[in-house]
Amino acid sequence: MNSSLRKVSFLIITIIVLPVVVFSLFEIGNLRQNEKIIQDIYRNQLNAILYSINQYSDDVISSLAVRIENSSSEINSPAKTDLSATIKELPSVKGLLQFDNKQKLISSVPESCCDTIVLREITRMIEQNKKIITQLKTYLQGGYRKIQPVVNPSGNLQWIIFITHVRNKELTNLLIIDPVKFISQVLDPKIQEIAKGKFDIAAYRAGDELPFYTSNKKFKAAKIDEREAFWLLINYRMGIGLKEITIADLTSGRLKRNLIIVGIMDLILLFGAWLIFRNIRKQVELSQLKSDFVSNVSHEIRTPLSLITIYIETLEMGRVRDEKKVKEYYSVILNETSRLSGIVNRILSFSQIESKKRKYSFAQSDLNEIVENASMSYGYTLENRGFKYIFQPEQNLLPFKADKEAVTDAIVNIVDNAMKYSIEIKEIIVRTGKSEKHVFVEVEDKGIGISEKHQKYIFDKFYRVTEMNLANKVKGSGLGLAIVKHILDAHDGRITVKSKPGQGSIFRLSFPVN
Ligand code: ADP
DSSP: OOHHHHHHHHHHIIIIIHHHHHHHHHHHHHHHHHHHHHHHHHHHHHHHHHHHHHHHHHHHHHHHHHHHHHHHHOSSSOHHHHHHHHHHTSTTEEEEEEEOTTSOEEEEESGGGOOHHHHHHHHHHHHHTHHHHHHHHHHHHTTOOOOEEEOOTTSSSEEEEEEEEETTEEEEEEEEEOHHHIIIIIIHHHHHHHHTTTEEEEEEETTOSSOSEESSTTOOGGGOOEEEEOSSSTTEEEEEEESSSOHHHHHHHHHHHHHHHHHHHHHHHHHHHHHHHHHHHHHHHHHHHHHHHHHHHHHHHHHHHHHHHHHHHHHHTTOOOOHHHHHHHHHHHHHHHHHHHHHHHHHHHHHHHHTTOOOOOOEEEOHHHHHHHHHHHHHHHHHHTTOEEEEEOOSSOOOEEEOHHHHHHHHHHHHHHHHHTOOSSOEEEEEEEEOSSEEEEEEEEOSSOOOHHHHTTTTSTTOOOOSSHHHHHSOOOSOHHHHHHHHHHHTTOEEEEEEETTTEEEEEEEEEOO
């Protein structure tokens, strides 16, 4: 990597890659924190719903307490009849016992509500909870009726104590309710209203894994996110969860989605950074190739020019008398002049291609004829440089549409390269051939060959292989194959190369026949 590329890489890493990495790490940390906050908010909301169910239960019993107080206050009607009608309003109530200030039982509805054993238990409980009862009375005097559940040691029914104020007396009420009925009949409508198809709400007996009540028939136990005790029902708990998904799944799903988005954005940014780097690298390489091109071309022009100058000066001085020698000098001058014009033509041709000004005029042509014409321009040089030249034409080639001059240029370029890059075995075979839809011309040499890693670049403008000694020594512009490829593209044709370092190369130019 050269120094300007190193600088660019350093800049890209510090301006794009590092900020992207730091920002992503920061974002990922933030996302996790946000998800935790969202999870807490969800949990608080679910807790608030459970709280509202407890609040509702409390309200139901409080309003029953008010009605019981009012029924007991009716002077003209027999209190018991009223009380039993009042407590029947709430389906889950099994009975109500009232005690006076001295903890003496003064009424029980219905009368059959409790057998003697239960009654004894209740009386003992009232005795034991005197302190609580005094507290409840104090609350009531302060304007607040507290509903107090107490443990029922003799069964599953729930005992609830509250105080009523009847005709200047404070009565202690013991309400006996069936918790299962209370939940599934009294609380159910409210629970359904709250759940509204969004939540699953369930009720459990303490210690049970499975609920005895659920707001939704297709309830799944694993979806319960929060649990809370019933305020009024000792040993009963309620649970709530989101209907379709648990909070953990919901937040982890969101987290995953957000992480994926951050990941994709990072990839896009890093891909962009890589694209920028690749483009800059290409430009740097191209400018390097261009500067190599200028020095190569100057060399290429300088050598024939100085040869021409030397030979003309020698001839002009009239020092060479030998006729044979004079002829030889003229032929060198001719050779070098045609080399010079070849270089200039190539540069002109390339500049026409670059400015998209090169025009082609196509006509039905015969490939063998084009090769034979081309061989006239390189035949002399081949012979002069001691090359063995073999032409193997395929008979009955179909005609194809070609700009003859351009195709000749292409073939001359390829043969020229074959000569330039052959040292030991000086043999060039040119053959034509056909496939189903193409005619082709192949130029085979036994020269230095091209390694595979370079083969895909040799058709790029200015590209030259400099790794082998000869390739390095031979002067060139790196334009020849780029021009050939352009000519082939204009003919909808293809140029391919088969080559092995040290063994030679075969370049094939194929043209479509229709
Ligand atoms: P140049 O003016 O350098 O010959 P070209 O575009 O014609 O430019 O060729 C590009 C490069 O491909 C050459 O520099 C050379 O390394 C390689 N090349 C082309 N033809 C041959 C060949 N017949 N044998 C070996 N190498 C070749």
